[in-house]
Amino acid sequence: MHPFQTALNEHLQGRLPEATLLDSCDAALAAGDLPVDELRAMADAARSEGLDPAVHAALRERIDAAPETSAPAPAMPPATGDGGETRLQSPPAAAPPAETHEPTRLAPGAGPASGAGPGATGAGNTTGGASSGWTNPADWEESPGGPARPGSVLKDRFVLESIIARGGMGVVYKARDLRKEEAHDRNPYLAVKVLTEDFRRHPDAFIALQREAKKAQSLAHPNVVTVYDFDRDGRTVFMTMELLEGESLSQVLKQLPPGGMEPKKAIELVDGMAEALAYAHRKGIVHSDFKPGNVFITREGVVKVLDFGIARAVKRPGHEQDVTLFDPGSLGALTPGYASCEMFEGEEPDPRDDIYGLACVAYELVAGRHPFNRLTAVQARDNRITPQTPKRLGRGQWRALQHALAFKRGERTPSVEQFMAELRPPKGRRLLAALAAVIVIAALAGGGGYLWNRMQGERLDARFAALEAAIGADRLAPPAEDNAAALLAALAADAAGDPRLEQARANLALAYLRHARAARAEGEWAAARAQVEAGREAGAGAAVNDALDAELALIEAGESNADRFAEQRAREARAAGLREQFAAGMEAMPPTAEGAAPLLDLLRELGQVAPTDPLLVEGRRQVAERLAGAVEALAAEGQWDAGESLLAESLRLLPESERLGAARDTLEQAREQATAAERERQRQAEAERQRQLAAQVNQHQRAVDALLAKPTFSPQWEQQVRGELAAVERLVPADDPWLVQTRTRLNELYRSRQQAQQPPPSRTTTTTPPTQQRSRQPPPQQQQQRPPPGGVGMDLDQILKEFETGGSGEVR
Structure with missing residues (x-):
């Protein structure tokens, strides 16, 4: 496993501080032993496993700033045509295609795919014309040619010629690419996998499957089948991939003799599978359905692994052990005979699930039978069934298989690289064996048959068995009785040429390595360092010593940064407490400046502890929203002075708040509208008063006019x-x-x-005596x-x- 991947794993488990992880990233970029895109993929995969967004952003900033590099191009098998693609097709004399050794069958879906809801978008490219939406399969129109079958043409490009294989997930066709024919390519053939019609009932599975196919497209390795595209034509959903020539591993297993394959040949095949899995794991992709039916061996002897990223774990006990169970509703698949216990229990996919399947396949190759007689891992575990030791396999190799077949994920071999390091014959074993043979021949020629008998005798076997038992029981060093270190030292003197000795050294060193990791996890740096030194003294090979060196580097990094890590933990705990206080304060905050000030103080303190915490922005936004809402409520009630006072105090606390600026605009607009409304009300009141006054005047005027008229x-x-x-x-x-x-x-x-x-004037003038004049005057009362x-x-x-x-x- 690459040191940067190791550092990511340690950080995710809380055992490595952020600063050390960033240093590991810088070291990986400086070393240049991996392409930048692979480092980027590791960081992105860790993000999906729970890596803190801020840490992920810091890693991506470093990686994206580095110059793009690429790994050396992997050696590809010889091409069979100018197209550069190796071809796969059924044997010429094959009858109509039968089900493969491990066909894939569909089971009714139980729910949507994890991480692929209705709003997810497929990442795969499209071929030919534009594809319409993937989320409504019921609306898809049938392809012009109807359901796919030999003779059908998909996307006006791929002509399906013959069926290669069938399975529960779909049918694989040999197809001809019309675009290549137009370009006069002499090898226009490829494989097209048409998925089953049952997928239409699970639109979320389409989305997730397209995304997983996009991951598979990113795999470029000589031991991985190349996936070109994922697309649909009407109601037909299909994948295009390279066409190979050869046979599947399931067919090879059917042809094995009862005792299995010769171990050397078997390990060569397993090595190709391991290379493919290790490469995918470095890219952050877990196969999750590794089985013989997903392994192909070309006519050139190249191992090819299929269907990366298409399967996910789902619990479906009680089915045939070599049949993949596929749930399109949750996009889950597993083959019970090759699935780990964790896959049945619905845990998240892990590279160690692939290691369990790889170990089952390796055992089947060397023994000619399944390690648990095709029982599931859960059934074998619950019934305490253990596999029998293959007769032609060395003890160290058998221990490697046992390690990888462990039912518990934590006890299983942690990486494909380590599994192969334990399984492969160690470097120099052939030389040692040849040297031992020379010594034996010489001894026999000299009459030393006693030495041969002693080296091969039961006593030596018992001592090696005791050493293995001591290692298995963790009796590694004094003061434990019959400890492994003492037993190994004695055997080193008495069995110098025995090939089992080197494996025993490796096993002892690996046991010390496990103890070192456990001590480091507890922060016991001195004890961890001592375990590593003890492992080195075991004298194991280069592969194990490299693992010990990597562990020592992690111990030194952890020890040197222990104080900083503790301080970081304290800061994280303080930040969590401040976040909780803020949340409680927001619930009880009165909409006043006095109520907001303590919360802003908490945010300022949080900024000192965790400068990149998202709450620093979100919290100020929440406080501003509460204050702005109060200002707008006062404006709605016409309390202008109170609103302006609260707004002024709030802007002193949060002068940069756009939300408070909007509340100020709202307050001003509301006040202007209220003033205009008041002026209009006064105008209308005055108009009404004038109308009433005019009515009164008119009434009195009519009364006067009526009186003067009569x-x-x-x-x-x-x-x-x-x-x-x-x-x-x-x-x-x-x-x-x-x-x-x-x-x-x-x-x-x-x-x-x-x-x-007035009386009319008299026409004649008569002199009236005063008396008469007085007598003609009306009575006094008439004169009034x-x-x-x-x-x-x-x-x-x-x-x-x-x-x-x-x-x-x-x-x-």
């Missing part, structure tokens, strides 16, 4: 005229035209009456005149004068 000059009439005129005079100005005209009219009425009351309108005793001129002056003596 003058009686009675006191009552005069009183009414006087009252109505006075009312009009109170309501209109003195120079009102109607008022002036009415006075004139009234004066004329009185003059007319006065003239009418009624009071004029202006008051008692006033004559007509006074009345007119009163009307003219309005009773004030001043002419109007």
Whole structure:
């Protein structure tokens, strides 16, 4: 495993501080032993496993700033045509395609795919014309040629010629690419996998499957089948991939003799599978359905692994052990006979799931049978079934298989690289074996048969068994009795040429390595360092020593950064406490500046502890929103002064807040609208008052007009005229035209009456004696005149004068 991947794993488990992880990234970029895109993929995969977004952003910033590099191009098998693609097709004499050794079958979906909801988008490229949406399969139209079958043409490009294989996930066709034919490519063939019709009932599975196919497209390795595209034509969903020539591993297993394959040949095949899995794991992709049916061996002997990224774990016990169970609703698949216990229990995919499947395949190759007689891992575990030791396999290799077949993920071999390091014959074993043979021949020639018997005797076997038992029981060093270190030292002296000795050294060193990792996880740096040193003293090979060196580097990094890591943990704990305090404070915060100030103080303290915490921005936004809402509520109630006061205090706390700026605009607009509304109300009130005043004036004017139209000059009439005129005079100005005209009219009425009351002049002049004159005067009571309108005793001129002056003596 690459040191950067190791550092990522350690950080995810909380055992490596952020600063050390960033240093590891810088070291990987400086070393240049991996392409930048692979480092980027490792970081992105860790993000999906829970890496903190801020840490991921810091890693991506470093990686994206580095110059792009690429690994050396992998050696590809010889091409069979100018197209550069190796071809796969059924044997020429094959009958109609039968089900493969491990066909894939569909099971009813139980729910949407993990991480692929209705809003997810497929990442795969499209071929030919544009594809419509993937989320409504019921709306998809049938392809012009109907369901896919030999002779069908997909996307006006791929002509399906013959069926290569069938399975529960779909049918694989040999197809001809019309675009390549147009370009006169002499090898226009490829494989097209048409997925089953059952997928249409699970649109989320389409989305997720397209995304997983995109991951598979990123794999470029000689031991991985190349996936070109994932697309659909009407209701037909398909994948295009390279066409190979050869046979599947499941067919090879059917042809094995009862005792299995010769170990050397088997390990060569397993090595190709391991290379493919290790490469995918470095790219952050877990196969999750590794089985013989997904391994192909070309005619050139190159191992090819298929269907990367297409399977996900799902629990479906009780089915045939070599049949893949596929749930398109949750995009989950597993083959029970090759699936780990964790896959049945629904845990997240892990590279160690692939290691379990690889170990099952390796065992089947060397033994000719499944390690647990095709029982599932859960059934074998619950029934305490253990596999039998293959007869032709060395003890160290058998321990490697046992390690990889462990039912518990934590006890299983952690990486494909380590599994192969334990399984492969160690470097130099052939030389040691040859040397031992020379020694034996020489000894026999000299009559030393006793030495041969002693080296191969039961006593030596028992000592090696005791050493293995001591390692398995963790009796590694003194003061434990019969400890492995002492047993190994004794064997080193007595069995110097025994090939088992080197494997024993490796096993002991790996046991020390496990103890070192456990001590490091607990922060016991001295104990971890001591375990590594003890492992080195075991004298294991280069592969194990490299693992010990990598562990020592992690120990030194952890030890040197222990204080900083503890401080980081303290900061994280403090930041978590501040976040909790803020959340509680927000719930109880009164919408005032006094209520907001303590919360802003908490955010300032959080900024000192965790400068990149998202709450620093989100928290200020929440406080501003609460204050702005209060300002707008006051504006709605017309409490302008209170609103302006709260707004001013809030802007002092959060002067950069756009939300408070919007609240200020709202307050100003509301106040302007209220002022305009008040002016309009006053205008309407004044208009109403004027209307009512005009109505009153009109009423009094009509009353006066009615009285003058029928003058009686009675006191009552005069009183009414006087009252109505006075009312009009109170309501209109003195120079009102109607008022002036009415006075004139009234004066004329009185003059007319006065003239009418004067006696006509006498035509003859007669001298009347004074006595007679007095006798012709009316009686005193007849001489009295009624009071004029202006008051008692006033004559007509006074009345007119009163009307003219309005009773004030001043002419109007």
